[in-house]
Each structure stands twice: as structure tokens, then as C-alpha cells.
Amino acid sequence: MNETLSPDDVLRMRMRALGLAGHDGAEGGRSSTDDTAHDGAERIAAVARRMLALQGQDWRSARWALGVRAPGTTSADVEAAFDSRRIVRSWPMRGTVHIVAAEDIRWMQLATNHRVLAGAPKRRAFLGIDDAVLDRLVDTSLLALAAAGPAGLDRDRLAATWTEAGIDWQPNWRYHLIWWICQNGLAAFGPIGPGGEPLLVATEHWITASRDLAGDAALHELAVRYAAARGPFREKDLAWWTGLTVAEARIGIAAAAESGALAPVRARDAAGETVLGAAGKLWVDPGLLGATRDAPLPEWRLLAAFDEHLLGYSERSPQLDPEHFARIVPGRNGMFLPTVVERGVVVGTWKRRRTRAGGLDVAPFPGARIDLGALAAANRDWAAFHGVAAGDVALAE
Known part of the structure; x- marks a missing residue:
């Protein structure tokens, strides 16, 4: 040294x-x-890959965090990188939303989940979600996301499927349930919706390749x-x-x-x-x-x-x-x-x-x-x- x-x-x-x-x-x-990329979406994706993960809970801020590192790109290039399945928005670590290259999200979660998932049962007990209700909510969510396919669902529409399934759920459950299915690698925020923000998709159908680490x-x-x-x-x-x-x-x-x-x-x-x-x-x-x-x-x-x-x-x-x-x-x-x-x-x-x-x-x-x-x-x-x-x-x- x-x-x-x-x-x-x-x-x-x-x-x-x-x-x-x-x-x-x-x-x-x-x-x-x-430097070898020929389109803005790939340049944005290259930034995400090189950075490994960028803090992403504030959507507008996260887009500029990518753009400032790829001069000459636009927010449309960020959206194109999401739509083309190059990058996703999810919870790879620390219980915090990040933007990550699609191929990196799963191995990162597998390496860090033992730290963040350990506290989930205590949180659900506080919210009043028992295991049976959790299973119904997860199963209903995955069926809805599979039916939506690459079009994805926004948070409101996903929550509406819980009501349609006859589940008596509380508004303060929604964040935890979306976090839970994403943190476990079952879903991620992928394509950009009409409102300009990423929509939830089933990772099984959306992410085409994952690194095995x-x-x-x-x-x-x-x-x-x-x-x-x-x-x-x-x-x-x-x-x-x-x-x-x-x-x-x-x-x-x-x-x-x-x-x-x-x-x-x-x-x-x-x-x-x-x-x-x-x-x-x-x-x-x-x-x-x-x-x-x-x-x-x-x-x-x-x-x-x-x-x-x-x-x-x-x-x-x-x-x-x-x-x-x-x-x-x-x-x-x-x-x-x-x-x-x-x-x-x-x-x-x-x-x-x-x-x-x-x-x-x-x-x-x-x-x-x-x-x-x-x-x-x-x-x-x-x-x-x-x-x-x-x-x-x-x-x-």
C-alpha cells in the first residue's frame, strides 16, 4: 500500500x-x-450498466442522472432504453428504488435480499397483512401482469385487480405489496406508460437475459x-x-x-x-x-x-x-x-x-x-x- x-x-x-x-x-x-453506441437508448443503457445502479425513486431526477452522463441524449432516449428492455427500475438493494441494467437486477437481488427481506414479516404484521392474504395478493398480481404482457400495468390498475378478485385490502398496503413482488424478482418497472412513468411487468416475460452470479x-x-x-x-x-x-x-x-x-x-x-x-x-x-x-x-x-x-x-x-x-x-x-x-x-x-x-x-x-x-x-x-x-x-x- x-x-x-x-x-x-x-x-x-x-x-x-x-x-x-x-x-x-x-x-x-x-x-x-x-463511444461505440450508435443510438441514444443504447448510450443511456451503457451508462446504467457502467454505474451498476443509480438511485431512482424520483423519476424525473433519475432520468437526468442518466442524461448528464450521456451528453446529447434526451429523456426520450431514456424511455426508449426502458421500452427496449435494456434497463429496468426496481429494488436491487437497500430497500431503495434504483435504475439497473435488466441483466443485472436478479443477481443483485439474490446477493442482497437476505438483508432487506428479513424485516418484511414485521412490517406486514404492523400493516395487518397475514400470510394467506399475502399469497392471494401475490398470485392475483402475477396473473394480472401475465395477462397484461409487455404492455404492463400502472400501480392503480394493478391494485384494482385486487379489488376485482374480492380481496379486502387497505391503501397503505399497496407500496409494500408492489415492493414485495419486485424485491423478490417477480416484477419490475419496465415500459413507459401514457403517463410518462415506467409500468409494472412480470420479469419472467420482460427480461430476456440475466447474468448468473x-x-x-x-x-x-x-x-x-x-x-x-x-x-x-x-x-x-x-x-x-x-x-x-x-x-x-x-x-x-x-x-x-x-x-x-x-x-x-x-x-x-x-x-x-x-x-x-x-x-x-x-x-x-x-x-x-x-x-x-x-x-x-x-x-x-x-x-x-x-x-x-x-x-x-x-x-x-x-x-x-x-x-x-x-x-x-x-x-x-x-x-x-x-x-x-x-x-x-x-x-x-x-x-x-x-x-x-x-x-x-x-x-x-x-x-x-x-x-x-x-x-x-x-x-x-x-x-x-x-x-x-x-x-x-x-x-x-
């Missing part, structure tokens, strides 16, 4: 791994897979691909992101290190001192070492709410001063706001105006200087992706 990384080194490597370092095809923005091989894959798409990380980062235990994360890391896919490095603090102990031990994809340290960082980015730039780690200090965390997650309620990023560091938040003319309001952190002219270009990219008016960029009042 001879290499040591400064906070700036970590930041640069993370931005490159996250696909946010540039638009030239060599650094972020487009991976080597993206289990046990230590799956843990190895998680560690390798997490490192490739997130940059330098600590054991606890991988454990938090996957929802696995630290012991399980260590198994994956050890296997990846043995295969040569991960290298150990040490962290230095801002004063240049080597950080001792577990807090100072990082793991990195060897391909990120070297030239990445001198690679330029993009001046400005407008990133989506819940972007992996922050949500990809438990330790985010290179990207975000901890004293500003409450400004990103007001009330610490778990709702991450969209962020303004200068050279990889979060310096404020932004919000679109809900007017026909569009426009962007930026709320800088105390002491931060915002280049509204530079953000105007990023705002135009966002607007072009969504096919709406860009409007102006102004400081929030």
Missing part, C-alpha cells in the same frame, strides 16, 4: 469514475462503451463494478451502498484485490498527513491511478436530486463539506436536493421554476460564488434533454 491519495486526488478519481469528469469520451460523460462471485462483482463507477472508497462505503454487512463487503473486496481489480491505497488529509487506521484505507480500481490525478475537473455541473455523486458513498467529504449536509437534505428527512457542483464540489442547490418560460433558481452555500453565465450553459443542456424552454438562471431570493 505505497500509494497515498490527497482529498483532491480522491475527488478527481471519483468524478471520472462517476462519468462526470468531461464530455470528450475519454473522461467521464461517455464511457468507452458509450451468486455467493462470493456476486460479492466480487459488486466490489469490482462499484469501484469502477465510484472511484476510491472505504469498506463502509461499499457496505452502506449495497446494504450488506462490512464482513460481506470485505469478502468481495478481498476477492477483487486477489484478481487484481482493486488496489489498496492510503488517504491523506487536507494538511497532507497520512490518515491512520481503517479511516485511511481506501480501495481503488488500478485503472484510475496515475493520469487521473492531473485530469481537469469540469467547471460547473447541475446534478439531479439523489445523484450518485453523493448517494454513492457514506463518506462524502471530498464532494461535500459536512457542515453543508443539512442544506442538501433539509431536516435530514432523506430527501436529497438537486446540487450545483463546481469542480466536483457541491456549492449550492438549484430548482426549476414551474412556469412556461422555465428558468433556474440557484441557492448558493454561504460564501460560495456562483457563475450564473456558466450555469446558463448547463441549464440549456438540462432543458434540451427534457425538451423544454431553458429560461434564465438567477439567484434564489
Whole structure:
């Protein structure tokens, strides 16, 4: 472990791994897979594959998290990637919705389900769902999804089939039931419906190919691909992101290190001192070492709410001063706001105006200087992706 990384080194490597370092095809923005793709839908799917999973509970934000990493694509390309069965929206880990390449969802669930499904019986007891009712609801759902075929069903229509089957169900059951059938790999959100959001489909009929990984091989894959798409990380980062235990994360890391896919490095603090102990031990994809340290960082980015730039780690200090965390997650309620990023560091938040003319309001952190002219270009990219008016960029009042 001879290499040591400064906070700036970590930041640069993370931005490159996250696909946010540039638009030239060599650094972020487009991976080597993206460069060989000829259509927007495949470029979007390539981003999802490379990232392994992107936080996806906020549908509009999730689309931009893909689009910002594939410059020149549009939200229609995201929809086409879903409609063509390349990507799905489901619960691969941590009990949280993500966008995942279709071939990856099942093995990821098999590797992580033991952590999230263990608490389901207690939740159902609280909701008043017994095993017999659960079985009826699941069976009815699967029959309805099979009948719908590739057209899929929205949440309301699926729930209506429960009523039509004579099941006495409660409104607060719906989320749990949809989560349950998706978390168990029976369904996923696939094609885009008339309302503009993915519809539920039976995975048995929708996903045409799945990778076959289990046990230590799956843990190895998680560690390798997490490192490739997130940059330098600590054991606890991988454990938090996957929802696995630290012991399980260590198994994956050890296997990846043995295969040569991960290298150990040490962290230095801002004063240049080597950080001792577990807090100072990082793991990195060897391909990120070297030239990445001198690679330029993009001046400005407008990133989506819940972007992996922050949500990809438990330790985010290179990207975000901890004293500003409450400004990103007001009330610490778990709702991450969209962020303004200068050279990889979060310096404020932004919000679109809900007017026909569009426009962007930026709320800088105390002491931060915002280049509204530079953000105007990023705002135009966002607007072009969504096919709406860009409007102006102004400081929030």
C-alpha cells in the first residue's frame, strides 16, 4: 500500500469514475462503451450498466442522472432504453428504488435480499397483512401482469385487480405489496406508460437475459463494478451502498484485490498527513491511478436530486463539506436536493421554476460564488434533454 491519495486526488478519481469528469469520451460523460453506441437508448443503457445502479425513486431526477452522463441524449432516449428492455427500475438493494441494467437486477437481488427481506414479516404484521392474504395478493398480481404482457400495468390498475378478485385490502398496503413482488424478482418497472412513468411487468416475460452470479462471485462483482463507477472508497462505503454487512463487503473486496481489480491505497488529509487506521484505507480500481490525478475537473455541473455523486458513498467529504449536509437534505428527512457542483464540489442547490418560460433558481452555500453565465450553459443542456424552454438562471431570493 505505497500509494497515498490527497482529498483532491480522491475527488478527481471519483468524478471520472462517476462519468462526470468531461464530455470528450475519454473522461467521464461517455464511457468507452458509450463511444461505440450508435443510438441514444443504447448510450443511456451503457451508462446504467457502467454505474451498476443509480438511485431512482424520483423519476424525473433519475432520468437526468442518466442524461448528464450521456451528453446529447434526451429523456426520450431514456424511455426508449426502458421500452427496449435494456434497463429496468426496481429494488436491487437497500430497500431503495434504483435504475439497473435488466441483466443485472436478479443477481443483485439474490446477493442482497437476505438483508432487506428479513424485516418484511414485521412490517406486514404492523400493516395487518397475514400470510394467506399475502399469497392471494401475490398470485392475483402475477396473473394480472401475465395477462397484461409487455404492455404492463400502472400501480392503480394493478391494485384494482385486487379489488376485482374480492380481496379486502387497505391503501397503505399497496407500496409494500408492489415492493414485495419486485424485491423478490417477480416484477419490475419496465415500459413507459401514457403517463410518462415506467409500468409494472412480470420479469419472467420482460427480461430476456440475466447474468448468473451468486455467493462470493456476486460479492466480487459488486466490489469490482462499484469501484469502477465510484472511484476510491472505504469498506463502509461499499457496505452502506449495497446494504450488506462490512464482513460481506470485505469478502468481495478481498476477492477483487486477489484478481487484481482493486488496489489498496492510503488517504491523506487536507494538511497532507497520512490518515491512520481503517479511516485511511481506501480501495481503488488500478485503472484510475496515475493520469487521473492531473485530469481537469469540469467547471460547473447541475446534478439531479439523489445523484450518485453523493448517494454513492457514506463518506462524502471530498464532494461535500459536512457542515453543508443539512442544506442538501433539509431536516435530514432523506430527501436529497438537486446540487450545483463546481469542480466536483457541491456549492449550492438549484430548482426549476414551474412556469412556461422555465428558468433556474440557484441557492448558493454561504460564501460560495456562483457563475450564473456558466450555469446558463448547463441549464440549456438540462432543458434540451427534457425538451423544454431553458429560461434564465438567477439567484434564489
